[in-house]
Amino acid sequence: MRTGAKNAMYASGFAVVATGLSVSGGVAISGGPAQADDGLVNLAAGKTQMSLSELAVRERSVSRSIGDRRVATDSLKAAALTATAGQAVTKTEDLTKADPKTLARALMPEYGLSSSEFDCVDNIWEHESRWNVHADNPHSSAYGIPQALPGSKMSSAGPDWENNAETQIRWGLGYIAKRYGTACSAWSFKQSHGWY
Numbered sequence: 001m002r003t004g005a006k007n008a009m010y011a012s013g014f015a016v017v018a019t020g021l022s023v024s025g026g027v028a029i030s031g032g033p034a035q036a037d038d039g040l041v042n043l044a045a046g047k048t049q050m051s052l053s054e055l056a057v058r059e060r061s062v063s064r065s066i067g068d069r070r071v072a073t074d075s076l077k078a079a080a081l082t083a084t085a086g087q088a089v090t091k092t093e094d095l096t097k098a099d100p101k102t103l104a105r106a107l108m109p110e111y112g113l114s115s116s117e118f119d120c121v122d123n124i125w126e127h128e129s130r131w132n133v134h135a136d137n138p139h140s141s142a143y144g145i146p147q148a149l150p151g152s153k154m155s156s157a158g159p160d161w162e163n164n165a166e167t168q169i170r171w172g173l174g175y176i177a178k179r180y181g182t183a184c185s186a187w188s189f190k191q192s193h194g195w196y
Helices: 004-027 053-064 070-082 101-109 115-129 149-158 165-180 183-191
Strands: none
Touching: 101 115, 101 165, 115 165, 115 183, 149 165, 165 183
């Protein structure tokens, strides 16, 4: 047999013996050669084993739940949260005077329509009225930005329906949401039928 193989076998045999000593040295067998004694020597580690009472004392001293620092942390956190480091600044914008397109985009979520579908609303109303509050269809009685037919239907959204972009837009978004569910469904219908 080669020298390397002999050394490997010797090392393997030693590991088995050492492992056997480690396991058997740490197990106390009642009535056998190793008696359960507080001073039993662990042959593998070279240390004496601790008694149950010593283990309990050690566990209490390293326990993470004893000496909990959360109370101190919680009071510091509460103090930081209640401190007034600065004042909040708010801004209110009157959208009734805004561009009708900006107003429509801002109002869409109130009617369950996604603002991400604004382009579909824009396409519809650009074709219908070019976003003109006073757009009046000469071939029908359709009126305003959404081209309500008849225009007086928009009175359900407000008495100023003839001149107020917000009133017309609110009525138009409500109509689209109720009849089509989404703005892009309304645009798809208009593309295939020429009206919505």
